[in-house]
Amino acid sequence: MVSPNRAVGVFGGTFDPIHAGHLRLARALRDELSLSEVRLIPAGDPYHREAAPLASAEQRLAMARLAVAGEPGLVVDEREVRRGRPSYTVETLAELRAELGPDVPIWCLIGGDSLAQLATWRRWRELFALAHLAVALRPGFDPATLPEPVAAEWRQRQVSDFPNRTPSGTIRALTLPPMDISATDLRARLGQGAAVDGLIAPAVLAYIEAGHLYGAGAARPT
Numbered sequence: 001m002v003s004p005n006r007a008v009g010v011f012g013g014t015f016d017p018i019h020a021g022h023l024r025l026a027r028a029l030r031d032e033l034s035l036s037e038v039r040l041i042p043a044g045d046p047y048h049r050e051a052a053p054l055a056s057a058e059q060r061l062a063m064a065r066l067a068v069a070g071e072p073g074l075v076v077d078e079r080e081v082r083r084g085r086p087s088y089t090v091e092t093l094a095e096l097r098a099e100l101g102p103d104v105p106i107w108c109l110i111g112g113d114s115l116a117q118l119a120t121w122r123r124w125r126e127l128f129a130l131a132h133l134a135v136a137l138r139p140g141f142d143p144a145t146l147p148e149p150v151a152a153e154w155r156q157r158q159v160s161d162f163p164n165r166t167p168s169g170t171i172r173a174l175t176l177p178p179m180d181i182s183a184t185d186l187r188a189r190l191g192q193g194a195a196v197d198g199l200i201a202p203a204v205l206a207y208i209e210a211g212h213l214y215g216a217g218a219a220r221p222t
């Protein structure tokens, strides 16, 4: 029987910028599963997005590091930034599986909007052989509208708790209520000079302002 706290959490994202919603999810994953470690993995080259991130991979990595500083159990894994190729989650999970061995449960956290797109991910069906999926519900998420191949996995693989009896292969929703916060909205607010109090970690906001990322500071009223 695998000890539950040997399980590892993985949370990948563009993190342009990392925000309070991301941190809330990472903490929820850690706490609901009693994980000793959740790895936040900034996507070096999020090839799947229509527009490239505004902040560079190094800046997004730096912001992630600032965001988790002093947070028990949350660490930043820079492998996708260092990889120098498109960021494929299947590749990341295969690397982690090789490093952690076959028995350690890996919980890969994604938002409901990412789940809806899962069938577009590279070699997506292989993900279930490598990790469990934890899904963070997001405002507007409706399982009834999932594309059928994903809906079939959602139905068949759901479990009602986090058992950690198997190292991979199940799906479940986190219990925490959805929160309406997105990096898109924050980029817009920063560009307009609008308040972002409580939505971005203070150290990350200081980094954004110092580097004038997202137009921060440019549009403030004089």
Ligand SMILES: Nc1ncnc2c1ncn2[C@@H]1O[C@H](COP(=O)(O)OP(=O)(O)OP(=O)(O)O)[C@@H](O)[C@H]1O
Binding pocket: 012, 013, 014, 015, 016, 021, 022, 025, 109, 110, 111, 112, 113, 114, 136, 137, 138, 139, 178, 179, 180, 181, 182, 183, 184, 185
């Ligand atoms: N408020 C949220 N609720 C649930 N999941 C979220 C939330 N914000 C982000 N996520 C999830 O976190 C992961 C990384 O998200 P990402 O870095 O793209 O942030 P985002 O806020 O969705 O950014 P953007 O608005 O630029 O698309 C994705 O799987 C996304 O679904």
Ligand SMILES: O=C(O)c1ccc[n+]([C@@H]2O[C@H](COP(=O)([O-])O)[C@@H](O)[C@H]2O)c1
Binding pocket: 011, 012, 013, 014, 015, 041, 043, 046, 048, 049, 087, 088, 089, 090, 114, 120, 121, 122
């Ligand atoms: O592996 C893929 O093909 C793939 C396709 C789309 C998204 N992802 C991953 O999903 C995570 C969330 O993506 P995003 O765009 O919401 O930040 C991030 O870690 C991406 O690398 C992965």
